Amino acid sequence: MKNAFKDNVKRIGCSAHYVNKVLEHAFTYNDIQCVAAQLLFRIVRSIVTKVRQCHKQSLLSTYLQNYCDTRFNGVYSMFDSFLKVYHELPTILGDEQKRSYLQIDHDDIELLCLYLKSFYDVIEKLSCKKTPTLHLVIPYKQFLINLLSLVDDTNQLTSPIKKCIGQQLKDYWIVDDVHYTATMLYSNLKSFNYTPQQKYHAENY
Template sequence: KQNFVSCDTCKDILHHKSIDGTSSMMKHFRSCEKNSINNNNESLTINEYFSSLKTRSVPTRSKKKVLNATVELVAMDNRAFELVGGNGFINLAQTIFDVGQELSKSQNINVSDLLPHPTTVSRNIDRLFISRKSQLISLCQNIKSYAIVVDFWTESHSGVSFCGISFHFLNEELQLYAFILGCYPYDRDNQSSSQIRQFVDAKLLEFDLSLENSKFVVTDNENKMKSCFKEPCIRIGCSIHYLNKQLEHCFTSVTLEKISVNCDLVQEMFDYIRKIVSHVRRTHKQSKLPRKLQSYSYTRFNGAFLTMNVFLTVFDDLVGVLDRTFLDDYMLIDKDLLEHVCSFLGPFEEVINELSCDKKPTIYKVLPLRQCLINRCTIHQDDHDGIRQIKTFLIE
């Protein structure tokens, strides 16, 4: 017979004999740190002690509250409707609910009975959209001074063009607010400047907004957009778009307005990098690298920098991943030039991020940041030939 016992809470071993009674155990129980923290010497209530294993039906009012919150979740976080049906999500929700039960002393409820079906969530998305749009319309009616940002692009695979429109204004405390009015498929017969303007005006009218002489419109610097918003409004060219287009031409364009870009060294290197990145991603060899390679996208600001910077990070690891064909292209890449290009483009990325701030106005930063980049394009004697080509093009 063993003369000891173990504490269920802290697992301490206590000397105990039956003839001693329970005094030593009670003394340890009162001094047990974990027990005092977790239980605070509180006795169970009758409902807790005789808790029912059956789950209660969830009131309709409570289910509606959870439904609305779930619709908000998938809409605001851009999540799939099936999210609420996943085992992981149900486990998380049940755990949170159980913790709430411990604090509120409520009875057991199966969280599966509380969560709406994904189909129910999908059917309520339109209702939420109509409600939020109505609130936004009411807000727009009270704003007298604002700016509209308009962006057009075409999806390369389907050929469908889209128009994105956002609404920006300052409140009385000079806090910047931004709302996306919508991303609309362009359904007009052509993309003439007059048709585009009519399309944008029609979408703004849905929110009781109109472009007048005192209203600002921010667009890219393409001739078509300049023609669309000549009047009656004040058009401001997007500085980030202008900067991004110049960097894009450095790495992808042979000529610009019938004038040679003359960035052969960096363009040849960039072509090799794009081929290797495409091959690695297509052949599912990403898992062998410490970081995922990034494909080039002309719609991403400073996309060439992101592609090359990630490529440089895993440059030495690529030797063990590439086959002979692409290894020949790899050997033709000048790592020294790649390092210089990434170092040169780093401040451009910082400027783009600085001007992309959506919490406060940034127009006052354009001129000083522009001058900073111009100063960076000063040619030095020890510059690599490829860097000289980039600087010459950007300055001109």
């Protein structure tokens, strides 16, 4: 940690942290035009919080995971755990929570989890402590951006959030020259087949 604050030290941001912050921003910040997704996030979080406070977790087949902004994949973990017990929840919810529950469409949650699962997988791989991951940053960044164009999504819930996340990945996930070097040196990725538009920059560098 001390070495990071020395002079003439090249500091490289944590890519897993960038991805996690993009998701946090998309679902919790007021300046994002993703009203439906953010409303769903608040409703689900409210129900999860209430269930955990009332100590009714033991009545469910799977424990509900609440969102935590200091934990990687907090958004996905909450939605995924909620989806797994979606049909069990009415039996343990109070009247107020049941009214909130009725606003949640199972298919919307399922579609959102399917999209967020890719981010979960990428964050897990980029935060691996046992193997180098610098060479994975550029391909994985492009993979997540491409998710927007790979699926023709007209869903009113997921379409805005995907566009928002796709744009933020381009703007806020910083790729440094060292990532280009690592990709060039890795035999399976040096051709930049997954990110051909980045090859020119890498070769010039």
